[in-house]
Amino acid sequence: MIVGVPKEIKQDEYRVALIPAGIEEMLKHGHTVLVEKGAGLGSSIPDEEYKRAGAILVDTFKEIYNQAQFVMKVKEPLPDEYPFLKEGQIVFTFFHFAASQKLTDTVIKSKIVAIAYETIRDEYGQHPILTPMSEIAGRMSIQEGAKCLENPTHGRGILLGGVPGVAPAEVVIIGGGVVGANAAKVAAGFGARVSILDINVNRLRYLDDIMPKNVVTLMSNTQNIRGKAAAADVLIGAVLIEGARAPCVVTKEMVQTMKPGAVIIDVAIDQGGCVETSKPTTHSKPTYREYDVVHYCVTNIPGAVACTSTHALANVTLPYAIAIADKGYERAARENPAILKGINIVKGMIANKAVANVFGLPYSAFG
Numbered sequence: 484m485i486v487g488v489p490k491e492i493k494q495d496e497y498r499v500a501l502i503p504a505g506i507e508e509m510l511k512h513g514h515t516v517l518v519e520k521g522a523g524l525g526s527s528i529p530d531e532e533y534k535r536a537g538a539i540l541v542d543t544f545k546e547i548y549n550q551a552q553f554v555m556k557v558k559e560p561l562p563d564e565y566p567f568l569k570e571g572q573i574v575f576t577f578f579h580f581a582a583s584q585k586l587t588d589t590v591i592k593s594k595i596v597a598i599a600y601e602t603i604r605d606e607y608g609q610h611p612i613l614t615p616m617s618e619i620a621g622r623m624s625i626q627e628g629a630k631c632l633e634n635p636t637h638g639r640g641i642l643l644g645g646v647p648g649v650a651p652a653e654v655v656i657i658g659g660g661v662v663g664a665n666a667a668k669v670a671a672g673f674g675a676r677v678s679i680l681d682i683n684v685n686r687l688r689y690l691d692d693i694m695p696k697n698v699v700t701l702m703s704n705t706q707n708i709r710g711k712a713a714a715a716d717v718l719i720g721a722v723l724i725e726g727a728r729a730p731c732v733v734t735k736e737m738v739q740t741m742k743p744g745a746v747i748i749d750v751a752i753d754q755g756g757c758v759e760t761s762k763p764t765t766h767s768k769p770t771y772r773e774y775d776v777v778h779y780c781v782t783n784i785p786g787a788v789a790c791t792s793t794h795a796l797a798n799v800t801l802p803y804a805i806a807i808a809d810k811g812y813e814r815a816a817r818e819n820p821a822i823l824k825g826i827n828i829v830k831g832m833i834a835n836k837a838v839a840n841v842f843g844l845p846y847s848a849f850g
């Protein structure tokens with residue numbers, strides 16, 4: 484197959500979908516790989532390294548979309564890329580369809596095969612491609628939250644870990660999955676008082692076993708969220724219902740009860756956000772204030788630590804990418820249920836029930 488890797492054009496996105504080691508593997512399997520010039524620069528991978536690995540460098544993303552049968556990206560295609568999506572072309576990337584009807588409609592019309600990183604799920608029920616990005620976003624959410632708590636960024640002026648004689652910050656994490664657990668680990672390491680809320684009691688049981696003593700677990704329900712939101716210095720939104728729009732667990736009324744200068748980091752913003760007052764932001768302008776609460780809602784948090792993120796992402800996407808390139812998406816999906824779960828839209832038809840439900844569109848299972 485001809486595999487194409489365009490440079491990401493989303494604002495402040497520095498990751499790239501394939502690293503030179505991946506190019507070498509693709510070539511070993513008999514594929515040709517086109518890489519847009521400069522695609523790896525944000526991740527400190529110069530064009531020469533791609534060339535040495537055997538990639539063919541091209542000048543524009545248009546050439547990639549025109550020639551490639553299989554396009555590998557990091558983030559969803561953007562409006563500048565829409566006109567170049569070709570019928571039958573496989574596009575393998577994070578799509579997060581539930582957050583955008585425009586993208587969903589465009590992909591349906593384009594008749595591409597959209598395989599979404601975020602809905603690939605393995606035999607253990609894990610999301611192997613989302614996981615490393617969630618690990619990074621979870622860890623970074625505390626790094627960013629600590630910064631937002633400072634006075635110059637309109638925070639409460641609280642040091643996350645406090646000092647002897649002065650209490651540490653109260654960190655409230657809603658959703659105790661990969662993002663939540665990683666956020667808790669880092670916040671606890673700083674010495675903050677941490678609460679994790681989840682609807683899955685087995686997950687809470689596990690977290691209770693592995694987390695240090697300054698982390699407590701709580702069942703996620705409206706009453707507990709209301710109480711914890713009012714007490715929080717930093718509130719992390721980290722819920723996920725696969726494929727669906729994130730549930731709104733923190734209402735506007737709850738935000739109004741938060742302390743002035745408290746901070747919300749809504750990591751779930753890529754799925755629409757789990758706080759009613761959240762709206763997407765970028766790394767260049769990551770925060771805004773509403774009801775005197777600092778909101779940080781960056782949709783591509785790992786994009787800011789691209790060296791780490793690119794390698795972490797490329798490590799986990801490559802085996803799936805090689806299977807798809809070697810066998811074609813139909814056989815790859817037949818032989819590997821994880822890939823089947825990644826297929827969201829095929830040639831004009833939505834194949835992911837949660838995505839169809841979000842927009843009230845028809846659904847047809849693939850395979």
Ligand SMILES: NC(=O)c1ccc[n+]([C@@H]2O[C@H](COP(=O)([O-])OP(=O)(O)OC[C@H]3O[C@@H](n4cnc5c(N)ncnc54)[C@H](O)[C@@H]3O)[C@@H](O)[C@H]2O)c1
Pocket residue numbers: 601613614616617620657658659660661662663680681682683686703721722723724729730732749750751752753754781782783784785
């Ligand atoms: N903004 C970014 O750059 C970025 C990066 C990575 C992940 N994310 C997003 O972060 C979110 C979390 O991802 P994850 O990998 O941790 O998912 P995960 O599946 O590992 O964890 C989600 C958790 O949310 C819990 N949950 C569901 N509904 C809940 C509710 N009402 N109250 C409390 N908990 C609830 C689930 O039980 C689960 O434990 C997703 O939306 C993901 O797309 C965003």
